[in-house]
Amino acid sequence: MLLATARSGNRAAFDSLAEAYGPELERFLKARTQASEAEDVLQEVWIAAWQSLPTFDGKSQLRTWLFAIAANKLKDHLRQRNRRAPEVELLVVDRDLELKESPYRDAEVCETLKGLLAKLTPKQYEVLSLYYRFGFTLPEIGSVLDRNVNTVKAQFYQAHAKLADAIQGSSEWLATFGQRAEALP
Numbered sequence: 001m002l003l004a005t006a007r008s009g010n011r012a013a014f015d016s017l018a019e020a021y022g023p024e025l026e027r028f029l030k031a032r033t034q035a036s037e038a039e040d041v042l043q044e045v046w047i048a049a050w051q052s053l054p055t056f057d058g059k060s061q062l063r064t065w066l067f068a069i070a071a072n073k074l075k076d077h078l079r080q081r082n083r084r085a086p087e088v089e090l091l092v093v094d095r096d097l098e099l100k101e102s103p104y105r106d107a108e109v110c111e112t113l114k115g116l117l118a119k120l121t122p123k124q125y126e127v128l129s130l131y132y133r134f135g136f137t138l139p140e141i142g143s144v145l146d147r148n149v150n151t152v153k154a155q156f157y158q159a160h161a162k163l164a165d166a167i168q169g170s171s172e173w174l175a176t177f178g179q180r181a182e183a184l185p
Contacts, residue, residue: 003056007053007054009054014049014050017062018049021066022042024134025045025066025070026038026039026042028134029041031129032074033077033078037077040077041070044073044076045066045069045070048069048073049065049066052069060143061140063140064140067130067140068144071146116166116167120159120162120163121155123155124155124156125159126145127156128156130144130145131156138153138156141156
């Protein structure tokens with residue numbers, strides 16, 4: 001109902017949608033560029049969404065559509081800022097784990113996890129980030145990143161395989177993790 005009202009040009013309804021999706025989009029952008037730049041890009045996202053909303057066909061969820069706009073606006077922003085191919089920088093995402101409320105706060109384990117994630121290609125990491133951090137399905141990730149869903153699936157499974165190999169190859173990490181896992185509730 002709110003979406004239909006916003007699509008008909010109702011600014012208050014659109015503002016409600018922006019309020020609902022804004023924090024998640026902002027977090028997505030801030031993980032990929034400087035905070036001050038993320039604010040500017042987010043404004044560009046809302047302008048583009050407002051202008052395109054009447055033509056939103058509903059083939060994807062609104063959330064997926066907004067993330068796709070955000071990814072494209074971020075690419076445009078990085079292209080303008082750097083005057084070079086933006087994809088590499090777009091996909092080099094914030095690899096600082098947000099483990100503040102996690103039982104894995106121990107610095108050694110966090111650094112090991114960061115090291116494991118650093119073994120992923122930027123595209124693999126981006127797919128895992130959208131899947132685990134933002135809860136997108138693989139087809140939705142394909143829409144957000146404008147990639148074929150089979151490519152996304154391949155990157156998803158390759159990332160998991162690479163992480164599994166890295167974990168199995170690190171007996172020291174497994175021993176450390178095992179000790180900490182036994183202490184978990």
